[in-house]
Structure formats: C-alpha cells, structure tokens
Amino acid sequence: MNKIINVLLALAISLPAFAEMVNTNETGGLDSLRKEEVSTEPQAEYMKQDQEGPAMGRDFVDMPPLIPHSVDRYQVDKNANSCLRCHSMKNADKWGATKIAVSHYKNRDGQQLADVAPNRYFCLICHVPQKDAKPLKENTFEPVESLKKH
Structure with a gap:
C-alpha cells in the first residue's frame, strides 16, 4: 500500500x-x-524532393512502373498500406500522385471490385524504388525496340 x-x-x-x-x-x-x-500535411511537391531523378522508363512490356521516391518506413502489410494514402483513386488527384491502374481493382477472376484487389494490395512485391546505380553484374539485356530510348 x-x-x-x-x-x-x-x-x-x-x-x-x-x-x-x-x-x-x-x-x-x-x-x-x-x-x-x-x-x-505536406503537398506532393515535398515528396518529389526524395526522387532519385526523373521517372525512369520501362524496359519491357507490362513492366511495373518504378517508384520515383523513397519508401523508407512505409507500412505495407495486412493491416495497412501507406501507398494508398496518395495513390488510391480517391486521393491521387489531391496529392498529384499517379493513380493505381484499373487492373489493380480486378480480382483474379476478372471481376471489378470497389477497392484494390487482395492480390494487388502488396505494392512493393512488384513496384520497387528506382535507383540510377551501376549494375551489380554486367549484362547484355536490351529493351524491346518500341521501348528503346533513341
């Protein structure tokens, strides 16, 4: 006591x-x-300061776009998805962010959903932050002709 x-x-x-x-x-x-x-809340321009440079192009058809900003401390798990704060259909215009592709709102059976499909919810499985870095191993990969930068 x-x-x-x-x-x-x-x-x-x-x-x-x-x-x-x-x-x-x-x-x-x-x-x-x-x-x-x-x-x-910071405006989208603030986030753009973290960019590693201008958005990099794609090297093959259906390549997921690279993320042009840092994703450090982003929570993307079964409880939350930080990417949706800016990139959801509802918020993208407000933040000047790229909207999630319509394909991400279809389930594996092709049915249109009102929200992001569960199999597309974990963005960082396909989308990675871009970095203009020297390759770890040299390779001879060439993008398809229609995607080459001339």
Whole structure:
C-alpha cells in the first residue's frame, strides 16, 4: 500500500513539470522534421524532393512502373498500406500522385471490385524504388525496340 502511495505522490509532484515541458510551443513541444506544424500535411511537391531523378522508363512490356521516391518506413502489410494514402483513386488527384491502374481493382477472376484487389494490395512485391546505380553484374539485356530510348 505504501508503494502505491509513494508512486502516486511522485507522479503528482512531477506532473506539473512535465506539463510545462510539453506546452513550450503550439505543437505541444514537438519539433517536426519537416520544419512545419505537425498538424499540416505536406503537398506532393515535398515528396518529389526524395526522387532519385526523373521517372525512369520501362524496359519491357507490362513492366511495373518504378517508384520515383523513397519508401523508407512505409507500412505495407495486412493491416495497412501507406501507398494508398496518395495513390488510391480517391486521393491521387489531391496529392498529384499517379493513380493505381484499373487492373489493380480486378480480382483474379476478372471481376471489378470497389477497392484494390487482395492480390494487388502488396505494392512493393512488384513496384520497387528506382535507383540510377551501376549494375551489380554486367549484362547484355536490351529493351524491346518500341521501348528503346533513341
């Protein structure tokens, strides 16, 4: 019983000091890494600053587009998909992002769905961040003629 009273007394004494520390500015004492208010959402132009360069073309027909921005700390699992915040049909115009292809709204039987099909939900299986990096192993691959850059 004495331990509980001591803990409650310690909390009561330290709470005002903690409250003062947190209320040092309008954002509750938190500084944003974006140097903006924590409550504001960045515009799509902010995301574009993370690009590795202009969007790279495709080397073969039906190649999934590469992601022209960082996906570090993106959550894409059975509980959440961070990509849909910007790329869903509902949000893409708001963020100036590329909309998910209509094919991603069809299930494996070809039926049109109201939301992204479960077999297309895990974006990072097919789409990867682009990087203009030296190949790990040289190869002689050539894109199809219609996709070659002249």
